[in-house]
Amino acid sequence: MLDQIENKLAEDFLDILSHYPSLLEESNVYPLLVEVFSFIKLNEGMMRVVFCENRSPVFLDHLKSSVKQRYFGDWKRIHFVKAPFEVDYFFSYFISGCIGLITLWLETEMKETPQQLAKLTERMILNGNHAI
Template identity: 30%
Template sequence: MEEKKIDRRVRKTKRQLRLALTELLQEKPIKDITVREIADRVDINRGTFYLHYRDVYDMLEKIEKELFAEFNEIMQSHKEETDPTKPLPILNDIFQFFIDNADMAIALLGPNGDHAFVNQLQDIVKEHCVHNLMLVYRHSNPKHFEYFYAFIVNGCIGLFQTWLETGMKESPEEMSSLAEQFILRGIQVLA
């Protein structure tokens, strides 16, 4: 019974620390955020922070690893879908991922965000999607795949950012449908 209480308290503390970090990342870059600021926002002492993380960078790295693990699970769950002309199911899951992690997504994709995080997301999507595109459009110019991928992934990240910044008024399903239309109309270049 005591172990469950501790686990719940640890989870609650980590949730509060994450919220404080995301709020601060919306105000300033990570290099300007201190452990004291995070602890003060959560109303804990710095020692409690250090029970969980070495420093602010370690905290961000651990949160990003959790996000990447979840994002990779989404991509792997769609691995068997080999028809890139039907991206709606994976787009639904990606938009749901962003809404489920909106606090951190807004911070990481915002002006004070982590460009390495965005680059790694792009790499994960590329690994999954470009291979499938090349199977379907194998007679197209390979260099066009790179351009098409860059165009689509950067467009989708822009779409995610705008959606998050404007308060996510549309549902993930509405946004997925919109993204699918953009992708499918753009994919005609490869045909």
């Protein structure tokens, strides 16, 4: 049963990603994040199970690989990265940070709105440690 729910969540999440073909355009970052955080809030109960209680590695690995395939493969090619391993490290840093943000948000009763968390996340993605 949990597998079916995780598969449906993953399918819905991938549908959200399909609306944003690139994160290379800064204008796509905030709307994508609002939609992702709104989706998480809408599915709060199951997201708590997946991110906080169960920490389903299959589900999280599926999400990680989907995001990486969708956004970071083309990024390497488009920017002619001289050291492709750096993109892999950046992706690991990026996705682990996003999972950490989601987990903390869920664990702290989602006090911030999806828009507030999306704005903070956007600043972190685009500005690194200058975001705070």
